[in-house]
Amino acid sequence: MAGFPAVIEEPDEPPFSADWEAHVFALNGALIKRGVYNLDEFRDAQERLPVQQFLAASYYERWFAAISTLLAEKGVADAAELELPDEH
Amino acid sequence: MSDNHGSSVISARVRHVEALLEARGLLDAGEIDTRIDEFLAGGTPANGARIVARAWVDAGFTDRLLADANAAIREVGLSMAGGLQEQRLKVVANTAEGHNVVVCTLCSCYPIALLGPSPSWYKSEAYRSRVVRDPRGVLAEFGLQLPAGTSIAVWDASAESRYLVLPRRPEGTPGLTEEALAGLVTRKGLIGTAAV
Amino acid sequence: MSTDRVSTDRVSADRFTPGARVRTRSTDPAGHTRLPRYARGAVGVLVELAGRHPLADDRARGATGEAQPVWHVRFAAADLFGTGDHTVTVELWQDYLTPVEDA
Numbered sequence: 286m287a288g289f290p291a292v293i294e295e296p297d298e299p300p301f302s303a304d305w306e307a308h309v310f311a312l313n314g315a316l317i318k319r320g321v322y323n324l325d326e327f328r329d330a331q332e333r334l335p336v337q338q339f340l341a342a343s344y345y346e347r348w349f350a351a352i353s354t355l356l357a358e359k360g361v362a363d364a365a366e367l368e369l370p371d372e373h
Numbered sequence: 374m375s376d377n378h379g380s381s382v383i384s385a386r387v388r389h390v391e392a393l394l395e396a397r398g399l400l401d402a403g404e405i406d407t408r409i410d411e412f413l414a415g416g417t418p419a420n421g422a423r424i425v426a427r428a429w430v431d432a433g434f435t436d437r438l439l440a441d442a443n444a445a446i447r448e449v450g451l452s453m454a455g456g457l458q459e460q461r462l463k464v465v466a467n468t469a470e471g472h473n474v475v476v477c478t479l480c481s482c483y484p485i486a487l488l489g490p491s492p493s494w495y496k497s498e499a500y501r502s503r504v505v506r507d508p509r510g511v512l513a514e515f516g517l518q519l520p521a522g523t524s525i526a527v528w529d530a531s532a533e534s535r536y537l538v539l540p541r542r543p544e545g546t547p548g549l550t551e552e553a554l555a556g557l558v559t560r561k562g563l564i565g566t567a568a569v
Numbered sequence: 570m571s572t573d574r575v576s577t578d579r580v581s582a583d584r585f586t587p588g589a590r591v592r593t594r595s596t597d598p599a600g601h602t603r604l605p606r607y608a609r610g611a612v613g614v615l616v617e618l619a620g621r622h623p624l625a626d627d628r629a630r631g632a633t634g635e636a637q638p639v640w641h642v643r644f645a646a647a648d649l650f651g652t653g654d655h656t657v658t659v660e661l662w663q664d665y666l667t668p669v670e671d672a
Contacts, residue, residue: 289499291514300413300490305384311408312391315400317457324457325628328480329601344481344496349387362393369382369389461620463641478605505607505657506650525655531603532639532660534619 306345313352322355330354415455416489421537422558423449424464426551429542438464442537446487453535455486462487465528466539467565472523473538474512474565476504477530484535488563495564505529515566538562540569583638583663589615590669591642593661601629604665608657612669613644616658624662638663 301307317324330351334342342350357364394400427449428435437445442462443453453462462484465473477483478501483491494500504511508525512518519525528536540562546554561567585591595610603625621636642661646653 289502292494292497292500292503292511294492294494294515298493303380303384305380305387307409308387308391308405311405311412312387312394312400314408314457315404316394319399321399323628323631325601325625326631329629331480332601344493346383349383353390356390356394361397361399366393367390369385463619478607479603505605506646506653508655526643527655527657529605529608529657529659531605532619532625532662533622534641534660 301345309345309349309352313348316352316355321359321361326355327351330358412485413489416485416487418488418558418560418563419555420451421484421488421560421563422555424451424537425539425558425563426555428539429554430551435466435539438539439466451487453484453486460484460486461534462537463528463534464537464539465526467541467568469541470522470524471526472512472519472565473526473528474504474508475528475530475536475538476501478502478505479529479531482530482535484537487535487537488560492560512566515561517567538565540567543569583618585615585638585640585663585666585668587615587617591615591640591666592669593642594665594667598626600626602626602665604661605659607649608642608644608659608661611644611649613642613648613659616641616643619660622662624664626662626664640666642666 301310313327316322317327322330331339331347333354334347334350338350339347353364353367356362356367391400391405395402424438424446428438434445434448437448442464443459446452446462453459465475467473476495481491481496481501483495485491500511505527508527509519512525530536540558542554543557546557549557557569559567559569562569590612591614592612593604593608593610598604617640619639619641621638623633623636627634639660639662641658643656643658646655646657649657
């Protein structure tokens with residue numbers, strides 16, 4: 286893709302910009318280690334996100350969306366169970 | 374970047390999923406916090422800097438590093454074994470004739486077990502798309518102007534290998550200790566978006 | 570190589586040697602692949618064998634196949650993008666590559 290602006294560098298940025306991002310990072314590692322899914326399935330799940338969602342989401346939002354997709358596809362939980370109770 | 378409301382929603386969603394998985398026996402209590410702590414305590418660019426400093430003072434180590442980096446880094450007490458699997462480490466050396474820069478165009482693969490988390494710019498669509506097409510331009514944006522005669526090799530971490538750039542030792546550093554030399558090496562230098 | 574993960578007995582043979590010229594697959598795959606779009610249908614030179622691993626495309630479907638060679642393939646920027654004096658080296662599974670006969 287062309288037309289991207291200059292690369293922006295944040296000085297002294299922390300590894301995660303919010304606690305939930307660190308949790309998503311660790312959650313992915315835990316689920317892969319347990320064999321719920323593998324790393325390639327995780328990458329594939331990100332690539333299968335609807336393009337609008339993919340482009341609008343931040344890096345770790347995409348990770349969490351992919352994890353949720355896989356948990357539903359692998360039968361760990363259904364989509365409704367993965368949502369917050371008041372999102373029903 | 375999420376606003377505060379967005380952050381609190383996704384934060385709640387993540388906690389909800391963690392609780393669900395714990396209830397289903399797919400996560401142990403405290404497992405997430407332990408993983409985060411181990412990750413943050415593990416890799417750091419200082420590791421890469423140590424490898425570079427050793428290479429600068431020891432030509433035999435440099436040879437071994439370029440031939441089999443996974444084995445060589447064990448000589449300085451480091452290892453690629455800290456992640457999900459041990460990945461092959463490929464070290465690429467900058468020379469007067471050639472400069473190296475690393476990217477993962479397909480996602481954001483990076484030697485996190487060795488160097489810790491990657492910077493946001495490395496993960497950005499802008500970097501990943503542009504550095505393969507116009508590395509000289511991207512490096513110039515980072516303030517790195519290479520002489521016209523210096524060729525650039527871009528390495529795309531598309532499969533299982535992870536890459537580390539071995540920068541050139543700066544001029545005027547003959548008397549420095551290995552520790553002081555390591556202090557000169559930056560994360561950008563290890564990725565290739567700085568000279569050192 | 571100390572970090573090879575090789576499934577016993579069933580390992581795909583090396584189809585190439587370093588220095589060989591290869592062309593990458595042009596087809597648009599149905600699912601996940603690790604051949605970057607910018608490197609599709611391009612001619613490059615094999616630099617070195619980088620390990621042996623089951624194909625990522627299969628693993629992404631939950632089906633792990635035989636380990637096969639993974640190669641570092643070097644492309645001239647001009648051949649990939651029509652412009653540029655740099656090279657791009659990409660790590661590619663053998664299944665993505667076909668040999669190019671020297672003219």
